[in-house]
Amino acid sequence: xxxxxxxxxxxxxxxxxxxxxxxxxxxxxxxxxxxxxxxxxxxxxxxxxxxxxxxxxxxxxxxxxxxxxxxxxxxxxxxxxxxxxxxxxxxxxxxxxxxxxxxxxxxxxxxxxxxxxxxxxxxxxxxxxxxxxxxxxxxxxxxxxxxxxxxxxxxxxxxxxxxxxxxxxxxxxxxxxxxxxxxxxxxxxxxxxxxxxxxxxxxxxxxxxxxxxxxxxxxxxxxxxxxxxxxxxxxxxxxxxxxxxxxxxxxxxxxxxxxxxxxxxxxxxxxxxxxxxxxxxxxxxxxxxxxxxxxxxxxxxxxxxxxxxxxxxxxxxxxxxxxxxxxxxxxxxxxxxxxxxxxxxxxxxxxxxxxxxxxxxxxxxxxxxxxxxxxxxxxx
Numbered sequence: 047x048x049x050x051x052x053x054x055x056x057x058x059x060x061x062x063x064x065x066x067x068x069x070x071x072x073x074x075x076x077x078x079x080x081x082x083x084x085x086x087x088x089x090x091x092x093x094x095x096x097x098x099x100x101x102x103x104x105x106x107x108x109x110x111x112x113x114x115x116x117x118x119x120x121x122x123x124x125x126x127x128x129x130x131x132x133x134x135x136x137x138x139x140x141x142x143x144x145x146x147x148x149x150x151x152x153x154x155x156x157x158x159x160x161x162x163x164x165x166x167x168x169x170x171x172x173x174x175x176x177x178x179x180x181x182x183x184x185x186x187x188x189x190x191x192x193x194x195x196x197x198x199x200x201x202x203x204x205x206x207x208x209x210x211x212x213x214x215x216x217x218x219x220x221x222x223x224x225x226x227x228x229x230x231x232x233x234x235x236x237x238x239x240x241x242x243x244x245x246x247x248x249x250x251x252x253x254x255x256x257x258x259x260x261x262x263x264x265x266x267x268x269x270x271x272x273x274x275x276x277x278x279x280x281x282x283x284x285x286x287x288x289x290x291x292x293x294x295x296x297x298x299x300x301x302x303x304x305x306x307x308x309x310x311x312x313x314x315x316x317x318x319x320x321x322x323x324x325x326x327x328x329x330x331x332x333x334x335x336x337x338x339x340x341x342x343x344x345x346x347x348x349x350x351x352x353x354x355x356x357x358x359x360x361x362x363x364x365x366x367x368x369x370x371x372x373x374x375x376x377x378x379x380x381x382x383x384x385x386x387x388x389x390x391x392x393x394x395x396x397x398x399x400x401x402x403x404x405x406x407x408x409x410x411x412x413x414x415x416x417x418x419x420x421x422x423x424x425x426x
Contacts, residue, residue, distance in 0.1 A: 048202070050171070050173060050200045050201070051172075051202070052172065052175070052201075052204075053201060053202065054203075054204055055204070055205045056207060056210075056238045057237060058218070059211055059214040059215075059219065059222055060206040060207050060208055060210060061213060062176040062206060063094060063095065063098045063152065064098050064213075066174050067095070067099050069174075070083070070148065071102055073148060075123055076124075079147040079171075080129070080144070080146045081126060081127070081147060081149075081150070083095045083128060083129065083131070083150045084130075084131045084149070084152065085153050086133060086156035087354060087355045090152075091119075091130055091131075091132045094152055099121060129146075133161055133165075145168045145170060146168065146170070147170050147172075148169065148171055148172045148174075150174040150176075151175045151176070154175045154176065154183075154185055155177045155180060155183045155185070163188070166192075178235060178238075179239065180363065181240070181241050181398040207236065207237060224287045227287075227369070228367065230366070235367070246387035246388050246390065246401075247383075247387055248362060248366070248400060249366060249383050250383075251383045252371050252372075254290060254371040254372065255373075255374065257290050257292065258283075258290070260285060261285040263282075263283050264282050265282065265327045265414050265417050266279060266280060266281050266322075266327070266329070267330075267411055268330040268348065269331050270313070270333070270334035270337050271298065275298075276296045276378070277295075277297060277298075277316075278297075278378060278407050279293075279294040279296075279317070279322070279410070280294065280379070280407060280414065282411070282414045282418075284368075287369055288369050288371060289370050290372075291371070291373070291376060291379060293375060293376035293377070293379050293407060294322065295320055296378040296406070300313045300315075301313070302334070302337045303336060313337055314341060317341070317344075317346060318344075324347060327347050327417075328341075328346065328347060328349075329349065329413040329414055331351065331413065332350025335350075351416055358400070360416075361412040361415060361416045362412065364415045364416060370383075378405075379408070381405070382406070383405075386400060386401075386402070387400075387401050388400065388401060
């Protein structure tokens, strides 16, 4: 790739981040450069780009702690400085720092064009842009329009997949290929092609009479509700790429705490009534601090799901990666699956953003997968 803006579109496991990190370290070592690495949140920066650079240091036997400033998030290599920055579209000054020699926008589809274009415009030499192509965004629509003074395009794009990465672990290859029959998911995360949504419905599902005996029981999900929203408990099992969900209960007006002599049942009372295993891990809505505290008080193994900027859409994409089965008694789950859709813009184009409030049962299922997939290969 020889043009100023290098757009790297790719699947899961393609090695985009690591390869760009290697290139930037070589550039930093050979020159006196200011390099900016940016993404949307600090969590994504810490768990993504910063981790990739640290791994490169460790592999090369270099002293990361000597070169990396934890306070400023700056890395010194030779005479060069690599800045790690997370950005918010709402910051009016975003991108208006001092100019840089090289810019790397990681997971670019999580950042708006107004901010990205400011950073790109204040970069002298080279811009790297990478992303999983969940949907069409400014890298497809705006970047190709950028020209030099002679009217020539200053950008080029390549598409890479896990098959191009000889270092992709066999377990991750198997994980990706097990999802081939999920056509929309595999198009993006297997083939690296730009996603599209043939329907507005966010999830598809199938009914199942009973949970297969050889399916593995995984975490349960619990979403708390204040009337008219119900509190719902979902149990889950997994086998290969199949996710089996069973609605244990879905009830309104449950009290957040168990109170002796109260006229209404509490969540703990309902959990006791269903004889739910107290040692089994439940992932719950972290906003329900009172409910979680009371459940723990009564010896239920429960913890709140970790929430961060973009976590809902990340969880949706993870859940969409499974073939979902629900038991026939899961009537509220069924209603949720059939009533939640992606938005449509003024031109009738489907936008990959949920339209309206997330149904409670789907939130509980999302909590399960966000927790269960934490130590697996990334899906976003």
